[in-house]
Amino acid sequence: MKIFLINPNSDESMARMIQKAAADFAAGQYEVVCKSTPGAPRFIESYQDQIRAGPGMLQLVRENEDQYDGFVVTCHYDPNLDAVKEITARPVVGIGEASLRIASMLGHSFSLITTEDHSIALHEELIRKYHLAEVMASVRAPAAELAAFDEREKFLRTARAALDEDRAEVIVLGCAGLSGLDKFLQTQLNVPVLDGVICGLFVAAGLVKYGVSTSKIRRYNPDY
Known part of the structure; x- marks a missing residue:
C-alpha cells in the first residue's frame, strides 16, 4: 500500500515534518510520501491562500494517481478537498475532517487548538460544515x-484551559x-489528543485496505 500526503x-x-510523522506511524507497514504543492503560498492562512494552492494540488493528484492507493490533504482547513475527491477514483481524506469526526467518537465534546487567533473563525466554520x-x-489559540x-x-496551558473552562473531553x-505534540499533551492531560496527520493517514489506509473510495454516483461525479 502507498499513501500520498499532499502538503498544500x-x-x-x-513537508519534511509531515513525512517524518507519517513514516513513524506507518512503521514500514505501508509506504508514505509527502510532497509540497507547486505554486502554492508558503503557508495556508486564508481562503485566498487555499484557492492559490488549488491548481498545484490537483496537479499532484493527476501526476501520482497511478502510483498511489490513496491521498491525504495535510492542512487542517481541508483546502480544496472536494475538488481533489472529484478528480480521482482513489480514496481522499482531509486531516481536518478525519480528526474532527474521530474526536466526536471519543468524548462528549472536543476543543480544537490552533496556532493563532486569526484561524479560529476558519476552523469554526469548517466544524459547522461537517455538522459537528x-x-x-x-x-x-495560545493567549498573548x-x-x-x-x-x-x-x-499545554491552552489545552488545559479548554478542558477546565470549556469542559472539553478530547483535544x-x-x-x-x-504534529508530534499529541503524545506529550495526552500524557500530561490524560485525555485523547489527536494529531490530524495521523488521523488522516490511518483513515486513508483503512479505506484502501477495506476497498472503498469516494462515491461517484452524484456529488463527486464531474460528469453527472
Whole structure:
C-alpha cells in the first residue's frame, strides 16, 4: 500500500515534518510520501491562500494517481478537498475532517487548538460544515500572555484551559505544524489528543485496505 500526503503549501520544512510523522506511524507497514504543492503560498492562512494552492494540488493528484492507493490533504482547513475527491477514483481524506469526526467518537465534546487567533473563525466554520458544532466545546489559540513560554508549554496551558473552562473531553490539534505534540499533551492531560496527520493517514489506509473510495454516483461525479 502507498499513501500520498499532499502538503498544500510550498514550505519544504513542513513537508519534511509531515513525512517524518507519517513514516513513524506507518512503521514500514505501508509506504508514505509527502510532497509540497507547486505554486502554492508558503503557508495556508486564508481562503485566498487555499484557492492559490488549488491548481498545484490537483496537479499532484493527476501526476501520482497511478502510483498511489490513496491521498491525504495535510492542512487542517481541508483546502480544496472536494475538488481533489472529484478528480480521482482513489480514496481522499482531509486531516481536518478525519480528526474532527474521530474526536466526536471519543468524548462528549472536543476543543480544537490552533496556532493563532486569526484561524479560529476558519476552523469554526469548517466544524459547522461537517455538522459537528453541537459537540464542539471551543476553538482556542495560545493567549498573548503565554508568549514567553516554550511551544510545548504554550499548547499545554491552552489545552488545559479548554478542558477546565470549556469542559472539553478530547483535544484536536488544528495544524499539521503541531504534529508530534499529541503524545506529550495526552500524557500530561490524560485525555485523547489527536494529531490530524495521523488521523488522516490511518483513515486513508483503512479505506484502501477495506476497498472503498469516494462515491461517484452524484456529488463527486464531474460528469453527472
